[in-house]
Amino acid sequence: MSGYKVAIVGATGNVGREMLSILAERRFPASEVVALASSRSIGREVSFGDRTLKCKALENYDFTDTDICLMSAGGSVSKEWSPKIGAKGCVVIDNSSAWRMDPDVPLVVPEVNAEAARGFVAKYIIANPNCSTAQLVVALKPLHDRATIKRVVVATYQSVSGAGKDAMDELFSQTRAVFTSNPIENKTFPKRIAFNLIPQIDVFMDDGQTKEEWKMVAETKKILDPKIKLTATCVRVPVFISHSEAVNIEFEKPITADEARDILREAPGCLVIDRREPGGYITPHEAAGEDATYISRIREDPTVENGLNLWCVSDNLRKGAALNAVQIAEVLMNRGWLKPKAA
Structure with missing residues (x-):
């Protein structure tokens, strides 16, 4: 079989570069990989394995002979371009929030609902979930299958890389300014992020929750089960890479911490590190650059019937974005749902 021709839109960004790295x-099995960006980035070089690719302009690119487009250029770009690309018979796997709640667009985490990807034929678009949702549902799915989840309460500790390169630069520059006693500037975030926490991610909605918190609720219901009740508090923390989550789960059926630990050890995409001793858990620093969703601190919640607590950590640039997109492409390939045009 011929390889797939793959285009990366937003190839110069954090997630776009990670997509190229993970493909390599x-x-x-790509016959060709094309790096695309805005016209101002024409000629910029990005790495793909041991090769270097020069960026081409999205506006001038013809997708007629391209099989898969990994889109990581923001919601407005995706809204404009994804339907045009899909109309050329090229499947768009989109990392933005633009298409996640469209009923005709599958919202997919391969370890959880790979079968849903078959529905790409409606618009030739598949949506990646929000990074904080992706790791959460990977951990919840095997437990839901065993004991049926009723309610989830989650508090997130989200790294600055989730807000892009400028946010990472801001954490670095503010941290340096603290040590050198220089003025601290807030550009990306509404308040200082260095040595601080910000209990706001995305904009506020009328009911008081933020858009990020709403995304976790709506996306978990679409991916996993609409009957699950979920409430979230999303917090930005001064960490460069990897999101962490403190998760409280209430089940319909009894389940012990030992049972949950055994189930998660066997679950796809999960890696349990849970020793009840100092350091016997995962931190965001250790999860950075890794593919797994790490689970620690699994314990029973005595304040509610059939309740568990756990700690969940994952690299948001990988499982929360780039890796998940590539895994979706692998599902389409491995299940024979998408054949290379060149074949």
Whole structure:
């Protein structure tokens, strides 16, 4: 079989670069990989394995002979371009929030609902979930299958990379300013992020929750089960890479911490590190650059019937974005739902 021609839109961004890295790492059978960006980035170089690609302009690119487009250029770009690309018979796997709640667009985490990806044929678009949702549902799915989840309460500790390169630069520059006693500037975030926490991610909605918190609720229901009740508090923390989550789960059926630990050890995409001793858990620093969703601190909640607490950490640039997109492409390939045009 011929390889797939793959285009990366937003190739110069954090997630776009990670997509290129993961395609090379996983030896995705690509006959050609094309780096695309805005016209101002024409000619900029990005790495793909041991090769260097020069960016081409999205506006001038013809997708007629391209099989898969990994889109990581923001919601407004995706809204404009994804339907045009899909109309050319190229499947768009979109990392933005633009299409997640469209009933004709599958919202997919391969370890959880890979079968849903078959529905790409409606618009030739598949949506990646929000980064904080992706790791959460990977941890919830096997437990839901065993004991049926009624309610989830989650508090997130989200790294600045989720807000892009400028946010990472701001954490770095503010941290340096603290040590050198220089003025601290807030550009990306509404308040200082260095040595601080910000209990706001995305804009506020009328009911008081933020858009990020709403996304976790709506996306978990679409991916996993609409009957699950979920409430979230999303917090930005001064960490460069990896999101962490403190998760409280109430089940319909009894389940012990030992049972949950055994189930999660066998679950796809999960890695349990849970020793009840100092350091016997995962931190965001250790999860950075890794593919797994790490689970620690699994314990029973005595304040509610059939309740568990756990700690969940994952690299948001990988599982929360780039890796998940590449895994979706692998599902389409491995299940024979998408054949290369060149074949």
